[in-house]
Amino acid sequence: MASILLFGLILSVSATAPEVWMQSAPPGLLKTECRDSVFWVGLNKDFLAGKFWQISIVDPAGKIYLVTPRFASQCGYTITVDLWNNVEFRASVLSCCVHIVNDEQFNLTVQIHVGTNRIMASTYVQTLSCMYSPWAAREIFCEENYMQVSVQRKIPPIEDDYAQDSQDWSLILPEASSAESGIWQVVFHISGDKRTMTVKEAHQMNYGINSTMSRILLRAPYHTNEAQTVLVHGVLLSVIRSSTFYKQHWMILVVDTAVACPLDGTSFTDDLIIWTVPRIFTPLVTSAVHQDNTSMGVNGIKLNSTTMGERNYTIDKNDTALAIRVPIGAQDGYYKSLVVDGQYGIKYSINLFLEHLWEDEAWGLNKINVIHPVTTPFIPQPLVLIDDTIPEQWLFNVSLGNFLPDVELTKLTLGTQSFPVDEETLIFNVYTGTNPNETTLNRIFILEVPMESPVVDRKYIGDGVEQYTLDVIYTMTVVPENLTFTHPAHLIHQHTIVLPVADGFCDEENMTLMVTHGTSDRYWIPFIGNVQLTPDSAAQRGYHLTENGTHSVITIPRDAAEVVHEAINEQGLHNRFEFKFRDNETLEVLVNFSVSCSFSISDLITCFPSGRIVITVLKLEALLGVDGKMMLKDKTCRPKERSAFKVTFDFSANTCGTSRRFEEDYMIYENEVAFFKKSAPASDPLYRLAVSCHYHVNDTLHLQFEHQVNPQPTVVPGYGPLILMMQLAKDVSYSALYEEGDYPVVKYLTDPVYVEVQLLHNEDPQIELFLQDCWATASPDRRSIPQWPLIIHSCENKADLYRTTFHPVAESERVQYPAHFKRFEVQMFTFTLGNYTEEQVYFHCSVALCRKDPVNRFLCPGQCVPRKQRIGRSADRTHHVQGYVSSGAVLISTEFPTGENQMEQGDNNLSSSRAVLFGGSAIIVTLMVLGVISCKCQMKKLD
Structure with a gap:
């Protein structure tokens, strides 16, 4: 049995670290697998969300090493956190601290800390065991954060046709001959130059150089000082050319530990990911290649040809390159939402895997495994706004999509008001749905806003059509990154409404309008002239206002301030008042009803044969808008009668400044009625009414008196409702x-x-x-x-x-x-x-x-x-x-x-x-609804 040792690397746990209680990982926290020559551990993101976590390695002696980025690249560990916060831990079977049995069984103890902070953390321990054999003579492993090569160190037998197959070996013989015995050393070949280091010195430069029972291992992070970038068949490779040797007094053991890994080689079409690598890694191959074999996979797992066909994965080969083609959106990858310059979009990521085997005369069987995470460039996603509003339902109904599940709607701005979507309100309703026509980006946000909501702009545009406008700004957040973006929407719908209608009539002193309300004028503001009509304003001005749910009746005096006196002549007075509905925001006139009435005044000028003259004129204060008084030419002549509407002068033809002149057979008496401001009675009058009486000079009036029966009195009709x-x-x-x-x-x-x-x-x-x-x-x-x-x-x-x-x-x-x-x-x-x-x-x-x-x-x-x-x-x-x-x-x-x-x-x-x-003659009422409609109401005689 053997363990991989750390040459010259000193790591220890802080002496002040708190004592922790170790326990087995709870169910669901970890998922472990052996994937070829790699330990694979997946950590459940739900256990780690919002918590402090870290991973450490426990060596066979019980010593703990925290997996830092430097430690990971030197010792063969990789920790990745994808865009969805999925945590993946990978370790080579030849990593530091792995307990190795006969280069076939590999055991690794992992320690995981999870808690609210570094102090308050639970510690879980998991022991992993994987079997891996047989080994190729040379195996190269290209990870995300390091390159690794391991070769056999077994001394082969001497053959009759032995030939030296590497110039690098001969180049290091001087260094090996003069080197101190019993010390492993490495020579790096850099563009014709050589750089020799002891293993201890190489460790200090972040290299990992170790040995097992049968193999020599060199591991290096990408872009070390000794690494070179080489372009091979259009693909950049990171190459380290090195020879590792061990000298004894009687022999020198030299091992070629060169390694090369592709740096990229990825290209994209609209729907494909294409990953290209050289078919022959020329920096590693110094003799003819007899045969090769290539397999692809995902997440470190090789796929067979059947599975590749089902998922539309292909490997294309030519004499110089291998091209792996994967559809964007394939099931083994995942999409993630992103925001770039305020634009919503997505990226697709997949962790590709390549295994390439070849045989050559120098090494026999070679094997290279490459783990290659791929993420597409940012793919902007145009948002789709679907307006399903049916105006007859009086409800805006719109949906916005299409999003990945990692997008949340956080705020709505309706008109000028902003609302968090997690608060209940009667102004709108919002909920999340799915788009059945989409398989990946299928999240939609559905918004419902009643058309009578205060955030909806209501405007009457004429011809019985009302327009409803809703301005929306959606504010969305991509989680967990908290990337915020917005999308505006301008929604317009029109609805046919019932307009108000009106009827009106007049009596001797008042003008009345009855309005039958339509479907929308309850939102409009009524005005009489330029005065907003309310119960209070009506009472202050002496109007009589009656309101119910369907009708409004307004009666105003004929001399009210808002009444327009359109004409004054010998037939009488023609008055008009306007009832307007205005927009409740812009005060634009939407509907205008106008009531016009003629008030007759008989005997405006009466000339009596005795020379007595009677003049009746209307008061002009309301018409001219100023306080004043009526005067004859002789200002000392006072009116005989006054009322609210008229003034009567009664005087003789030889008084009050009356002048006389003769014209043909007529004697004419003339005077005038003038209207002066009270504040300036000596100034020019604002109004003059010339009056004259004509008497025929040569006319004879015959009078006869006789007794007769008085006729029946005639009836002079009066009119009223x-x-x-x-x-x-x-x-x-x-x-x-x-x-x-x-x-x-x-x-x-x-x-x-x-x-x-x-x-x-x-x-x-x-x-x-x-x-x-x-x-x-x-x-x-x-x-x-x-x-x-x-x-x-x-x-x-x-x-x-x-x-x-x-x-x-x-x-x-x-x-x-x-x-x-x-x-x-x-x-x-x-x-x-x-x-x-x-x-x-x-x-x-x-x-x-x-x-x-x-x-x-x-x-x-x-x-x-x-x-x-x-x-x-x-x-x-x-x-x-x-x-x-x-x-x-x-x-x-x-x-x-x-x-x-x-x-x-x-x-x-x-x-x-x-x-x-009605009784009497006709009264003409003019009704205006964005135009003029004349209506005559004939009154019948009441006996």
Whole structure:
């Protein structure tokens, strides 16, 4: 038995090192194998993650040597940590501290420290044993961090045809002859020069020179001072030419310990790794080669031809070179993510192995084993963003890939806000998935963001289209290296929306606009002119604002500051106000509704035959935007009357600065009304209105008086709205009505529904309200299909199993004029005759407003009108007006109630719909929605 000794190398454990408790390695920590002439140990990275670890060697005498880089290259050890933090430990069977039995059995004791730090570490001991034989006459081993050659030192018999086969041997004879006996020495041949060292001196230069029972070994790290770089058939080799000898008094033993290893020889195509080495290592071969054989493998394991074929590995040979071809991405290697200049990419690594055997006349059988780790250059990976958003689902849905599993999504920047992905939030949802179309880079990150999230930019772009924009910056990290990179995404989707619509009307003093909301204007900001409309701003300016879930009604005085006076002339005043929806961020006007009204003022200038002149002019403070006062030419003449809107001057033709002139047959009196600033009444007026009265000089006025019966007085009509409202009561007493927030009202099948129709804001006791026809629909549109009749020609629907019941109305605190009310009761949805298909219904009625005078009773006789009387009533249109009124939504529940019917509250739907009946002439309302739409609302005469 023998051990490899350390010649001249002194290593020891620190005397102050703490005492440790040694134990066998736990299951799963180590995986060991014998791979040809190499001990192979794999360490589980899960045991080592985040911990301190180190590897030491225990020699047969129990002495411990820490495996440092210098110790490893000199003594034949290799420790590698790949890009995935997998730890691999390799040792030659001829390494230092290996216990060798007959050059066939090799034993090695490894000590592994694992802990939180150097002091607090557990120590595990593992003994390895490998068998290796027979040996080739010369074996060369090219590791990652050292070159090694071992040759037989057995003296061969003398043959008759003995011939010296190496000039190097003859060159060292002078040194060997003069050398001191009993000492191993080595001669390095460097470009015709020689450098002789004792083994002790060589050890100090980091060489390893040892002997076993039958072999001499030289080991050296790459790029020593004695190494040369030689180009052989296009491949660079690191070559050390050396001879090792031992002298006795009667003989000199000289051994050729030259060694050569390839430095690279790797090239790449888009999908292949090509590793090229010389077929004949000429620095090592000095005689003819008879035959050679080449095998390849991975991770130190040779592969047979079948396995190579399955994995598409090939070895190509020619007279000078061997070329191993391996597909990039082959199963024996691995990919790893990297980041270069902010660009995500990958590298592929594989640990190739070459065994080359040849026979020559000088040595017989030669063997060279090469371990050659290969890593491809950086391969940029373009990231793939897939947008699976369906706008109708109101959800951004995007995935970003493709990544290796070592990439983690660590942060998201949405708009201007950044969010760690490991925190729960309602703003977005992110999770990791896999791309089924990819086998290697298949990790994807899926992001979901509701379109109503505050990080989404919402913009109305016109034509009923709203655009949603989401800016995303993905921040990802490659672990465990903590390499960070980002990827931006700009996502845009468009969605068709329902735009708001509006209607408007005017009375003598006010202008009113009713807006029916669309699907998105709840995100827009309403403005009247340049003033943002809020309940507070409306109250401060004297506006009347009514809001519910579906409608907004705004009424403003005709002289409000935001009203534009477009024209003042002898016909009167033309005013306009604008209701705008603005973008909530940019304040860009998205929709503009404009209400225009003409307010007539009769008798602007009246000229009396007596010479009295009356002038009525509108006040101009609001129109001109300044405080001022109206004056005649004679500023001492004061107005006779003043109101909020007009000023009246009443004076004689020979006063107040009135001038007179004659023109043909007319005598003309002229004056003017001027508007001056209060702060500067002596300056030029801001406005002048010239007035004149023309009198015909030669005209004769004949007056005649006679007695006659006074004619019937004519009626000068006044105009204004009559407003109807339909509401639902909670019980038959009609004392409690559902409020706006109660709609939609929930009712079970056959539940009674109590309906009340009321004429609002009218104090005429001679008016009575009658129901003509009532029906139900599944839509707020009273004209929609299907329809279910409830009251037909003022009578209950006789086709219903449960007929409509009419309830009388008595005067009460809430009911001042019972004739202005009508009440009836229906059984919920029995009017459909069992054909129930809808979840909600709306009630509608057509109504008539009639005189209560008994003389006309046959025109509007009551709740159920015979056919003949209905015809007569329809023929006379001068005694009544007609209109329509609708209710809010009623939800139908098919569940059987567990107790008393519970009225559920829902969204803020319109609790009651108001129908407006107009009398008088037409009012023109202009509605603007990114354009101008004119609508005329014809008002009917109220008798």
